[in-house]
Amino acid sequence: MPVPKKKTSKCRTRRRRAQHDKVAVKNSAACPECGATRLPHRVCMSCGTYKGRQVVPILVR
Ligand SMILES: [Zn+2]
Numbered sequence: 001m002p003v004p005k006k007k008t009s010k011c012r013t014r015r016r017r018a019q020h021d022k023v024a025v026k027n028s029a030a031c032p033e034c035g036a037t038r039l040p041h042r043v044c045m046s047c048g049t050y051k052g053r054q055v056v057p058i059l060v061r
Helices: 010-021
Strands: none
Touching: none
């Protein structure tokens, strides 16, 4: 079984993982009803609509 010759330093390990450890930027799209930023394929949290239809009643205005 092959064995690594040298211990991988913390620096090297962290440098290798750096790209994937960063916080992912979620994609967002403007709501066609109210223009607020919402996630695609999700109900708008500010007006409660999806595909031009009211699906969640607005409790606080
Ligand atoms: Zn909306």
